[in-house]
Amino acid sequence: MAPDSREDEGVHIGQHTCSRLDEAESREWLLSDGLGGYASGTVAGTPTRRYHGLLFDAVTPPTGRQLLLHSVQERVLLGEDSFDLATNRWSNQSITPRGYEHLTSFKLEGRTPTWTWSLNGITLQRRLAIKNRIVQIHWSVVGSDHPIHLQYSVLVSNRSHHGLYQAGEMTPTTTVDGSHATITWPFGPVPKLEISTLGTLMTRGSWWRGFRLEEEAARGFPCTEDAWQALEGQLVISPTTGANFHAGVNQAAVRAQPDLIAAARQEDDAAIKKAGVDSADSISGRLVIAANQFIVDRVHPDGTTGKTVIAGYPWFTDWGRDTMISLPGLALETGQPEIAESILHTFASQEHQGLIPNVFSDDGTPPMYNTVDAPLLFIEAVRRWHEVVGDRKRLAAFWPTISAIIEHYTNGTLHGIGVDESDGLVHAGEPGLQLTWMDARVGDHVITPRMGKPVEINAFWYAALRTAAGFAGILGKDASPFTKAAERVHASFGRFWNPHTHCLSDVLDGPDGDDHAIRPNQLLALGAASELVTRDQGQSILEQARRQLVVTMGIRSLSPECSGFTPHYVGSPEERDGAYHQGTAWPWLLASYVKSSAAICGETPDDLIKEITQQLKLHLTEAGMGSVSEILDAIAPNQARGCFAQAWSVAAMLDIQGMDTRGSNPTENTKHERRKKKTSGVH
Numbered sequence: 001m002a003p004d005s006r007e008d009e010g011v012h013i014g015q016h017t018c019s020r021l022d023e024a025e026s027r028e029w030l031l032s033d034g035l036g037g038y039a040s041g042t043v044a045g046t047p048t049r050r051y052h053g054l055l056f057d058a059v060t061p062p063t064g065r066q067l068l069l070h071s072v073q074e075r076v077l078l079g080e081d082s083f084d085l086a087t088n089r090w091s092n093q094s095i096t097p098r099g100y101e102h103l104t105s106f107k108l109e110g111r112t113p114t115w116t117w118s119l120n121g122i123t124l125q126r127r128l129a130i131k132n133r134i135v136q137i138h139w140s141v142v143g144s145d146h147p148i149h150l151q152y153s154v155l156v157s158n159r160s161h162h163g164l165y166q167a168g169e170m171t172p173t174t175t176v177d178g179s180h181a182t183i184t185w186p187f188g189p190v191p192k193l194e195i196s197t198l199g200t201l202m203t204r205g206s207w208w209r210g211f212r213l214e215e216e217a218a219r220g221f222p223c224t225e226d227a228w229q230a231l232e233g234q235l236v237i238s239p240t241t242g243a244n245f246h247a248g249v250n251q252a253a254v255r256a257q258p259d260l261i262a263a264a265r266q267e268d269d270a271a272i273k274k275a276g277v278d279s280a281d282s283i284s285g286r287l288v289i290a291a292n293q294f295i296v297d298r299v300h301p302d303g304t305t306g307k308t309v310i311a312g313y314p315w316f317t318d319w320g321r322d323t324m325i326s327l328p329g330l331a332l333e334t335g336q337p338e339i340a341e342s343i344l345h346t347f348a349s350q351e352h353q354g355l356i357p358n359v360f361s362d363d364g365t366p367p368m369y370n371t372v373d374a375p376l377l378f379i380e381a382v383r384r385w386h387e388v389v390g391d392r393k394r395l396a397a398f399w400p401t402i403s404a405i406i407e408h409y410t411n412g413t414l415h416g417i418g419v420d421e422s423d424g425l426v427h428a429g430e431p432g433l434q435l436t437w438m439d440a441r442v443g444d445h446v447i448t449p450r451m452g453k454p455v456e457i458n459a460f461w462y463a464a465l466r467t468a469a470g471f472a473g474i475l476g477k478d479a480s481p482f483t484k485a486a487e488r489v490h491a492s493f494g495r496f497w498n499p500h501t502h503c504l505s506d507v508l509d510g511p512d513g514d515d516h517a518i519r520p521n522q523l524l525a526l527g528a529a530s531e532l533v534t535r536d537q538g539q540s541i542l543e544q545a546r547r548q549l550v551v552t553m554g555i556r557s558l559s560p561e562c563s564g565f566t567p568h569y570v571g572s573p574e575e576r577d578g579a580y581h582q583g584t585a586w587p588w589l590l591a592s593y594v595k596s597s598a599a600i601c602g603e604t605p606d607d608l609i610k611e612i613t614q615q616l617k618l619h620l621t622e623a624g625m626g627s628v629s630e631i632l633d634a635i636a637p638n639q640a641r642g643c644f645a646q647a648w649s650v651a652a653m654l655d656i657q658g659m660d661t662r663g664s665n666p667t668e669n670t671k672h673e674r675r676k677k678k679t680s681g682v683h
Contacts, residue, residue, distance in 0.1 A: 010107070010108060010280060010281030010285070010286060010626075011107060011108040011281075011286060011620055011621055011625050011626045012105065012106070012107035012108075012621070013027065013043065013105070013106050013107075013621060014104070014105055015103070015104040015105065018043060018044075018100060018103040018104060018105065018106055019100065019101055019103065019104075021044055021046070021087070021095065021100055024042065024043045024044035024046075024100050024103065024106075025042045025043075025044045025046050025048055025214070026042075026622070026623070027042065027043045027106075027621075027622060027623065027625050028040060028041065028042050028043070028052075028623065028624050028625065028644045029041060029042075029043065029106075029108070029113040029624075029625050029626075030293060030313050030314070030624060030627065030644070030645050031111065031113070031128060031129065031130045031293070032130070032292075032293040032294070032296065032310070032313070033058070033130045033131055033132060033133060033134075033135075034131060034132060034295075034296055034297065035058045035061040035062060035132060035133060035296055035297050036058030036061045036062025036063060036065060036296045036297070036310065036317075037055070037056050037057045037058040037061075037065060037130070037133055038056050038065075038130070038313060038314065039053065039054050039055060039056065039128065039130045039135055040052055040053070040056075040313065040314050041053070041054075043100075043103075043106045043115075043625070044087045044099075044100040044103070045071075045085070045086050045087040045088075045099055045100065045115075046087045046088060046089050046095075046100075046214075047070075047071070047088075047211055047213060047225075048089075048213055048214040048215040048216075049213055049215045049216060049314065050161065050162065050163070050164055050213060050216055050221075050225065051161055051313075051314030051315060052213075052314075053067045053068075053069060053070050053071065053157070053161075054069040054070070054071060054072065054128075054135050054137075054247070055067070055068045055069035055130070055133075055135045055193075055247055055248070056068070056161050056314075057133055057190055057248075057249060058133075058296075059189045059190060060299075061296070061297050061298065061299060062296045062297065062298055062308060062310060062317065062318060063317050063360065063361070064189060065160070065161040066158060066159065066160060066161065066188070066189055066190050067157045067158070067159055067160075067161055067165070068156060068157065068158060068190055068193045068247070068249070069135060069154070069155075069156060069157075069193065069247050070155040070156055070157045070165075070227040070228075071086070071155045071227070072137060072152050072153070072154055072155070072245065073085075073086040073088075073152060073153040073155065074086060074099075074126075074139075074150055074151070074152045075150070075151045075152065076117075076119055076122075076124060076148055076149070076150055077148075077149040077150070077151065078119060078120050078122060078148070078149075081120060083099075083102055083117070083119045083120075084097030084098070084099045085097075085099040085102070085115075085117055085124075085126070086099045087099045087100045088211060089211070089212045089214060090210045090211065090212055091209075091210035091211075091212045091224045092210070093212065099117070102117045102118060102119055103115060103116070103117055104116050104117065104118045104123075106625075108286075108289075108625060108626045109127070109265070110264060110265055110268030110269075110280045110289055111264055111268055111289050111292075111293065111626070112127050112128065112129060112261055112264055112265070113127070113128050113625075114126070114127050116142070122141065122144050122146075122148065123141070123142040123143050123144070124139065124140070124141060124142070124148060124237070125139070125140045125141075125142055126138070126139050126140075127140075127261050128261075129260035129261040129263070129264045130260065131258075131260045131263060131264070132253070133248050133249050133250065133253075134246060134247070134248035134250070134253055134254055134258065134260065135246070135247050135248065135260075136244060136245070136246050136257075136258070136259075136260040136261060137244065137245040137246075138242055138243070138244050138245075138261050139237045139242055139243050139244075140237065140242035140243075141237055141238070141239045141242070144239055145239055146239065147236045147237060147238055147239060148236070148237040149234070149235075149236055149237075150199075150233075150234065150235050150236070150237055150243065151232070151233070151234050152232070152233045152234075152245075153204070153208075153229050153231070153232055153233075154195065154229070154230050154231035154232070154233065154247075155208055155227040155228065155229055155230070156172065156183055156193060156227065156228050156230045157227055157228065158170070158172070158185050158188045158190060158193075161314070161315070162315065164222060164224075164225045165225055165226055165227065165228075166225070166226050167207040167209050167226040170185065170186055170187065170188070171205070171228055172184055172185045172186070172193075172228065172230060173186075174203045174204075174205065174230045174231060175203070176201045176202065176203055176231075178201075179196065179197050179198055179199060179200065179201060180194070180195065180196045180197075180201070180254075180255055181194070181195040181196075181201045181203075181230075181231055182194055182195075182251070183195065183230050183231075190249060192249065192251075193247060193248070193249065194247065194248055194249065194250065194251045194254040194255070195231065195245075195246070195247050195254070196245075196246045196247075196254045196255045196257055197233060197235060197243070197244065197245045197246070198235060198243060198244065199233050199234050199235025199236070199243065200233065200234045200235070201231050201232075201233050202231065202232045202233070202234075203230070203231060204229045204230060204231055204232050205228075205229070205230070206228075206229045207226050207227075207228060207229075208226060208227045208228075208229055209226045210224055210226065211224065211225045211226065211227065212224055213225060218570070219573065219576070220571065220572035220573050220575075220576075221573070233245070244257055246258075267292075268280055268289055271288050271289060271292055271334065272285055272288060272289075274334065274335040274336065275288045275333070275334045275335045276335060283613055283616060283617060283620075283657065284654070284657045286620055286626055287628075287650055287653050287654045287657065288334050288654070289626065290626055290627045290628070290645070290650045291329065291330040291331075291333075291334050291650050291651065291654060292330075292334070293310075293313070293627070293645065294309050294310045294311075294313075294326065294330060294645075294647040294650070295307055295308075295309060295330060295331070295336075295339055295343075296308060296309075296310055296318075298318065298346055298360070300346065300349055301349070306342045306343070306345055306346040306349075307339050307342040307343045307346060308323060308343060308346050308347075308360075309322065309323040309326050309327065309330060309343060309647050310647060311323070311326075311646070311647050311648070312630050312642070312643035312645060312646040312647060313624075313643060313644070313645040314643065314644075314645075315643065316643065317359065317360050317361070318359075318360050319358060319359045319360075320347055320356045320357045320358050320359070320371055320374035320378075321358060321371050321373055321374040321377065321437055322647055322648050323343060323347065323374075323647075324347075324356075324374055324377035324378050324380070324381045325377055325588065325648045325651065326647040326648045326650075326651035327340055327343055327344070327381045327384070327385075327651075328340075328381060328384040328385075328651065328655060329591075329648075329650065329651025329652060329653070329654035329655045329658075330647060330650065330651045330654065331343065331385075332384055332385065332388055333651075333654040333655060333657070333658045334654065337385060337388045337389050340381070340384075340385045340388075341385060341389070341394065344378070344381060344382060344385060344398060345397075347378060348378075348398060348401040350367060351375075351401045351404055351405070352369055353369075353404075353408050353413045353414055354375060354404050354405045354406075354407065354408020354409055354413045354417075355369040355371065355374070355375055355405075355408070355413060355414060355417075356369070356371075356374050356375050356378055356401075357369060357371075357374075358370050358371035358374055369414060369415075370415060370433055370434070370435055371435055371436075372415070372417050372426070372428040372429075372435040372436060372454075372457055373435075373436055373437060373456070373457055373460060375405040375409070376405070376409075376457070376460035376461055376463070376464045377460065378401070378402075378405070379402055379405060379463075379464040379467050379468065380460070380463060380464065380467065380528070382395075382398050382402065382467070382471075383467045383470075383471075386471075392474055392475065395471060395474065395475065396475055399471065399475060399477075402467075402468055402471065403468075405464070406464065406465070406468055406482065409426060409461065410485070415428065415429065415430055415433055415435055416428055416429050416430045416451075417435070419461075419485075420453070420509075423488070423492040423495070424485060424488030424489050424491075424492050425453045425458050425461075425489060425492050425493075425495075425508070426453060426457050426458055426461045427452060427453050427509065428451070428452075428453075428454065428457060429449060429450065429451030429452065429510075430451070431449075431451075432444055432446060433446065433449075434446045434447075434448070434449060434450075435450070436448075436450050436454055436456070436457065436521075438450060438519075438521075438557065438580075438581040440577045440578070440580035440581055441577065442574045442577045442578060443574075447577065447578055447580065447581060447582065448581045448582075450506070450507050450510070450515070451507070451510050451511055452507045452508055452509045452510030452511070452514075452515070453507060453508040453509050453510075454506065454507050454521060455496050455504050455505065455506055455507065455508075455521050455522055455524075455525050456521040456522070456524035456525045456528070458489060458493060458496075458525070459493075459524065459525035459526075459528040459529045459532055460524075460528055461489060462486055462489040462490065462493070462528075462529050462532060463528045463529045465482045465483075465485050465486035465489065466482070466483075466486050466529075468482040469482035469483045469486065489532075490531070490532060493532045493533075495508055496508060496522075496525075497533070497537060498516050500516070501516055501518060501544070502540040502541075502543075502544055503516075503518050503522055503540070503541055503544050504522035504525060504533070504537075504541060506518075506519045506521055506522070517558060517559070517562045518544060518548055518549070518558070518559035518561065518562055519549075519557060519558055519559070520545070520549055520555045520556065520557060520586070520589045520592070520593075522541055522545075523541070523545055523549075523555065523589060523592045523593050523596050524589070524592045526538060526541060526542075526592070526595075526596035526599065526600065527591070527592030527593075527595035527596050527599070528592075530596060530599035530600060535600060538596070538599070538600035539600055541596070541600075542596060542597060542600060545593065545596075548560065548561060550593065551585045551632070551634065551635075551636075551638050552615050552632075552636070552637075552638045553585075553587055553590075553612075553615045553616065553619050553632060553638060554585030554586050554587045554589065554590065554631070554632045554638065555585060555586055555589035555590060555593055556583055556584070556585050556634050557580075557581040557582065557583060557584050557585070557586060557634075558581065558582050558583045558634075560583065560634070560635075564582050565582060565583045565634070566578065566579035566582040566583045566584070566634070567583055567633060567634045567635040568633050568634070568635070568639075569584045569631060569632075569633055569634075569641040569642070570633075570641075580631075583634035584631050584632070584633070584634055584641070585631065585632040585633070585634050585638060586630075586631055586632075586649075587628050587629065587630075587631075587632070587646070587649040587652060587653070588646070588648040588649045588651070588652040589652070590612055590652055590653075590656065591651075591652035591653075591655045591656055593608075594608060594609060594612070594655075594656050594659060595655075595659070598659065604659060604660070606660070609656055609657075609659065609660045612653075612656055613656075613657070613660075616628070616653055619640070622640060623640035623644045624640075624643075624644030624645040627644065627645035627646075627649075627650060628645070628646060628649035628650045628652075628653055629641070629642060629643065629644055629645070629646060629649060630642030630643040630644075630646035630649060
């Protein structure tokens with residue numbers, strides 16, 4: 001459904017949508033605290049995922065996330081009438097209370113989610129903010145001189161954000177000190193939760209049983225959860241000052257009752273200014289604000305802190321591949337090269353035998369290095385960063401990592417990754433392991449193993465060699481080994497052309513021969529190094545992509561004309577994993593499609609960018625409000641699936657918007673210019 005018409009707001013939906021439970025539940029919001037913690041939920045207020053709650057605290061930033069504050073369930077008292085603002089779905093499928101029926105508006109003010117209820121002619125608003133392990137709720141009265149009395153129940157938990165909390169498990173002890181409270185757990189990674197408000201708090205101790213999590217049920221997981229009512233509160237919402245509620249792990253910080261909502265507004269304004277966009281409600285402005293939600297702190301092994309990228313909310317951590325793909329869009333297109341540099345150092349410090357981490361674990365165990373593309377994408381990310389900063393000395397700090405990657409790929413490294421001496425192409429893979437971005441598996445079965453010589457990996461390898469040669473020249477080193485290796489890849493790459501499909505083969509020299517499936521990896525290859533194909537070949541690839549792969553807001557992972565195509569990403573975990581790269585569409589691939597079109601056609605594809613921008617404008621008001629989803633179904637209506645806020649999806653849209661201002665062949669000077677994006681607002 002199209003969003004309600006609204007001419008003066010950014011991401012906004014009105015009463016017609018808010019008052020329909022299916023519509024209000026299908027739209028989700030997210031706030032990141034900058035450390036890996038977050039808050040998330042539905043517009044309706046109904047928890048539908050185990051990942052919905054008001055405070056998920058990153059115990060070991062950015063991982064170890066624990067749900068501490070389940071919800072604050074409000075009731076407004078107006079004379080003899082009372083109005084519940086919360087909405088809950090229970091295990092018997094009943095919906096009570098039904099606060100969404102009074103909800104007239106939901107919007108994002110910058111990053112700040114804002115709910116508006118109409119209650120007997122009184123308008124009440126709630127805003128939410130989170131920062132550095134503290135969450136703030138602010139209630140305000142609009143258009144009335146009379147105060148409002150509010151009652152609320154504070155429901156808590158203390159479990160992993162991947163888990164569920166059930167009645168009968170450990171419960172906390174609650175102590176109240178005036179308008180402050182401490183909720184103490186007998187054990188666990190987070191022993192205490194602090195609460196502070198200006199109203200009255202009273203201890204409670206009872207189970208709220210049987211929250212039904214509808215999205216968990218749809219995903220084939222256990223879908224009921226309980227919560228512990230620790231407190232009941234009462235306060236008066238002043239028409240002039242409103243009222244606040246704070247919760248977090250640090251007693252002094254919580255009791256200081258910081259104005260996190262004002263801080264968020266200031267940070268949003270600063271981000272918009274730094275990025276050089278018109279406003280927070282332009283397309284580019286929305287993307288800039290969304291981008292900053294993914295950039296968080298990570299503690300290095302030596303105790304220092306650097307930046308990293310959460311791959312997707314609500315369940316991913318920081319993945320090397322996703323980070324390197326996302327970095328140019330999230331950090332460079334938003335005018336934050338210093339953030340990009342910190343992220344690069346975070347991963348460079350973890351280089352191992354020419355590989356960088358594919359994923360940091362959620363429990364603090366050593367990272368996994370099962371990726372063939374992340375190291376090559378690291379080199380590309382350094383290239384994009386250096387084009388902006390142009391600093392030789394700072395570039396030199398990354399040369400040891402770049403050299404190690406090239407050396408280990410040339411001589412061979414873990415997981416069968418290495419150069420085939422017969423043709424100079426990179427091969428990779430071993431049984432039971434997935435090394436490319438198409439990394440789904442069911443048990444021990446790898447859905448798309450892609451063992452052999454993947455097409456995009458060899459384009460990335462060629463681009464990495466060309467970049468290394470350029471860096472060698474800047475740093476006064478011998479560039480000839482890199483240049484010669486790149487020339488050999490160029491000469492051999494023609495093997496990928498398949499005259500029968502008029503496309504590039506997906507993988508060469510696999511255990512079962514060549515794989516000619518029509519997949520989007522050839523678009524990744526063209527986006528990375530279009531000179532590896534002829535102009536006629538490039539035009540043919542683009543035509544086949546338009547016909548077989550392109551859908552609204554995404555690119556299919558497999559052509560419908562190929563065996564194994566799966567149109568919907570639904571069902572059990574096994575069914576969904578089986579569909580993940582067998583047709584499911586991915587928004588992040590659109591950036592390579594646009595880059596490929598620009599490179600092959602020799603000019604910026606303005607009509608294509610305009611079409612994607614119009615699709616994006618609608619998408620920002622659906623699924624993850626103000627963000628871009630991870631995946632979509634492969635056929636119309638291309639329902640959003642997976643994570644409702646995905647880093648490389650947002651980054652791709654920023655890259656595409658950046659192309660609209662840079663043109664198809666940006667010079668180094670124009671990359672330094674942060675020209676304003678003149679896109680329309682999101683209504």
